Amino acid sequence: MTEEEKRSSANQARFLRAYYYHELFRWFGPLVITTEPIDPFIFDSTKRENLKTTVDFIVNEFDALSQDGALPDRWEGSEYGRATKTAAMGYKARTLLYAASPLYQESGVTWAQAAQAALDLITYADSRSLHSLYVAPGEPNKNYSRYFNERANAENILVYLRDPTNDLYNLFPAFNPWNVNKELTTVPTQWLVDCYDMADGSEPIVGYNADNSPIINPASGYNEQDPYKNRDPRFYQTILYHGATWPNVNKGRATVDIRTPNNWGSGYFLVKYLDDRIDHRDGGTTSMNFIMMRYAEILLDYAEAINEAENNANARLMAVEQLNRIRERAGITNPLNAADFTQATLRERIRKERRIELCFEEHRFFDIRRWMIAKTVMNKPAIGITIRGGQFVRSRLDNRNYSDRMNLLPLPVDEVNNAPLIYQNPGY
Numbered sequence: 198m199t200e201e202e203k204r205s206s207a208n209q210a211r212f213l214r215a216y217y218y219h220e221l222f223r224w225f226g227p228l229v230i231t232t233e234p235i236d237p238f239i240f241d242s243t244k245r246e247n248l249k250t251t252v253d254f255i256v257n258e259f260d261a262l263s264q265d266g267a268l269p270d271r272w273e274g275s276e277y278g279r280a281t282k283t284a285a286m287g288y289k290a291r292t293l294l295y296a297a298s299p300l301y302q303e304s305g306v307t308w309a310q311a312a313q314a315a316l317d318l319i320t321y322a323d324s325r326s327l328h329s330l331y332v333a334p335g336e337p338n339k340n341y342s343r344y345f346n347e348r349a350n351a352e353n354i355l356v357y358l359r360d361p362t363n364d365l366y367n368l369f370p371a372f373n374p375w376n377v378n379k380e381l382t383t384v385p386t387q388w389l390v391d392c393y394d395m396a397d398g399s400e401p402i403v404g405y406n407a408d409n410s411p412i413i414n415p416a417s418g419y420n421e422q423d424p425y426k427n428r429d430p431r432f433y434q435t436i437l438y439h440g441a442t443w444p445n446v447n448k449g450r451a452t453v454d455i456r457t458p459n460n461w462g463s464g465y466f467l468v469k470y471l472d473d474r475i476d477h478r479d480g481g482t483t484s485m486n487f488i489m490m491r492y493a494e495i496l497l498d499y500a501e502a503i504n505e506a507e508n509n510a511n512a513r514l515m516a517v518e519q520l521n522r523i524r525e526r527a528g529i530t531n532p533l534n535a536a537d538f539t540q541a542t543l544r545e546r547i548r549k550e551r552r553i554e555l556c557f558e559e560h561r562f563f564d565i566r567r568w569m570i571a572k573t574v575m576n577k578p579a580i581g582i583t584i585r586g587g588q589f590v591r592s593r594l595d596n597r598n599y600s601d602r603m604n605l606l607p608l609p610v611d612e613v614n615n616a617p618l619i620y621q622n623p624g625y
Contacts, residue, residue, distance in 0.1 A: 208267050212280035215258035218251075219292055223563050226301070226605045226622060227251045244618035245608075252296045252304040259289035270327055277349050277358075283318060283327055284355045287490050290314035294498045297505070298567035300604055312502035318495050328354060328492040330526040340526050342434035346472040348484040354495070357487040365485055366477030368467045369437070372459045374447040377478060383557070384462035385436055387580040387591055392553055393432040395419060398524070398531040401428075409580060410591070422589055424582075430528035431553060437466035439584065445476040456584050463581030463594060469557055488558055493523050497554065501547045508540045516543060520550055527554075566604045575599035600624065 198206070214232075221228050227248045229235070235243060246254075262268055262285035272279045293314045296306035322328040331352040333343035344352060368383050369375035391402045391411060401419030404412040413419055418427065425438050437443065442452045455461045475481030500516040517535040525532065538546065548568070552561055565571040579594040602624025613621045 205268075208262060209280045211258065212262050212268065212285060215255055215262065215285075216288060218255050218258070219288055222251055222255060222292070223295065224606050225608065229619065230254050240616045242618070243616045245616075245620055248296075248301060248303045249305050252292065252301070252306060255292050256289055256296075256306075259285045259292065263289060270325065278356060280355070283322055284490065286314070286318040286321065287354045287495055290318055290495060290498055291490070294502055295563070295567050297502065299569045300567045308502050308506035312499060312506045315495055315499035315502055319499060322492065322495075326351075328352060328495075330493060330496075330522060332526065338430060338528060339434065340528065341431050342469065342473075345470045345488070346474075346483045346485065348486060352492045353488070354490040354492060356491075357489055359484075359486055361482040362485050363475065363477040363480065363482050365470050368471060369443075369446070369477070370453065370459070370461070370466055374449065374451050374478065375443075381460055381462050383467040384581070385465045385467055385556075386463050386594070387465075387582055388577070389552070389556060390424075390432070390436060390438070390465060390582075392549055393429040394529065396427045396429065396528075396530060398529050398533065409577065424589060429553065435467065435469045435556065437468045439464065439582070439589075443468070444473050445479075445481075447478040448476060455582070461581075461583070463579070464583055464592075465581070467557060493526075493554055494558075494560070496520075496522055497547065497551050501544075501551070504540060504543050504547060510535065513538055513540070513543055516547065520547065523550065523554055569601075569604065571604060572599055572601055575603075 218228060218230075227246055228251045229243060230246050230251060262280075263282055265282075268280055268282045268285055270282055272281065290311065293306050293311040295301055296304040297308045297311045329351045331340065331344040331347065331350050333339045336343060344350065348358070367376050367378055367380040371379050371381040393401075395401055395417050399417040400414050401417045402411040403414045406412060411421070413421065420426070425432070425440065433441070437453055439453055439455045442450055444450055453466075455464045470485055471477065472481075472483035472485075475483050496519040500519040503512045504516040506512065514535040517533050517538070521532040533546070535543075548564070551564060555561070565574050575597055576599050578596045581592050581594050583590055583592045602622070605622045607622055607625035608619065612619050
């Protein structure tokens with residue numbers, strides 16, 4: 198290897214080490230920090246650091262890798278998918294966003310720091326045309342769904358690359374002609390479906406009664422008995438619902454009818470990541486990479502952080518600008534107006550937008566924990582949809598139980614028992 202190849206390989210390895218620390222931090226909080234191999238039997242000196250030390254280490258690693266010359270702006274050809282400068286900047290921004298959140302406040306990180314890190318990436322990427330929101334050529338009504346079937350595009354910051362495949366078709370309904378394996382896997386709940394706005398941007402449901410029945414916004418035009426009409430375009434590109442038709446299923450078209458006596462689960466299925474241009478049952482393959490980080494997330498990170506950092510009209514204007522970029526790409530016709538929001542109401546709008554835009558990309562699990570709202574969210578029953586007497590009826594799927602200790606995972610008991618300087622997470 199040349200000296201340049203050695204330097205590049207070392208920095209890519211350093212990125213991966215920082216990335217794994219970032220993932221462990223999201224799950225466990227404070228960590229054992231080392232840049233050298235640890236003797237697994239030196240129990241007395243193996244120390245779990247505090248949260249500030251943990252976050253500082255991760256941020257400093259990504260910051261070092263964000264400096265000019267450490268990692269390239271992009272990789273081409275067979276090298277595509279390796280760590281880049283913008284990936285380092287992105288993970289620095291995400292780490293700071295988490296650290297500023299209520300669950301991790303002991304880190305000492307401020308929302309202003311998180312906002313600046315996200316803005317640094319946005320400014321750098323925009324000025325060099327490195328990243329942008331994906332737009333499907335000639336298919337504006339598919340801007341969202343087509344993105345997940347494109348191997349390489351400007352919205353990607355870091356992706357888990359896979360060979361072309363069709364292995365996610367088991368997300369389809371669990372009977373012929375859809376899924377020959379009869380598997381009932383990912384079934385979105387009614388809670389998620391309710392989050393999708395109307396096509397004009399108005400909110401159909403503005404809250405819930407004590408019995409979990411929806412409080413409907415009459416000005417939106419939403420009808421509980423025609424619930425899938427005129428919704429956010431991302432809804433149709435993410436959720437398979439009663440009456441929806443998929444164009445290529447076992448050499449033909451297929452329509453969902455939850456009135457038939459089959460196992461419908463929640464009454465909804467996930468079609469995000471699936472490509473309607475191929476027949477998944479007939480062996481067609483398409484790109485189905487897992488998105489680890491994309492540009493839309495960074496826009497949402499900045500919107501959240503700047504709104505929390507500054508309670509003023511200018512901050513809300515900058516936050517709403519990012520939301521509108523994402524919503525416009527999706528095809529929503531009316532932009533949000535920053536003047537219509539307070540800091541608190543914009544916080545809820547940003548959280549809702551994250552839930553919709555980033556659904557099933559492994560964000561919601563961590564978001565509700567870092568916001569410390571998981572106890573409220575996860576103690577509600579899972580709700581689905583069914584049809585009785587010709588009417589749509591919300592149905593309870595199961596009850597759930599969540600406690601605050603679940604905001605962080607427990608450390609392995611043997612590690613805690615063996616090493617006096619490794620402490621357990623609260624509640625375990």
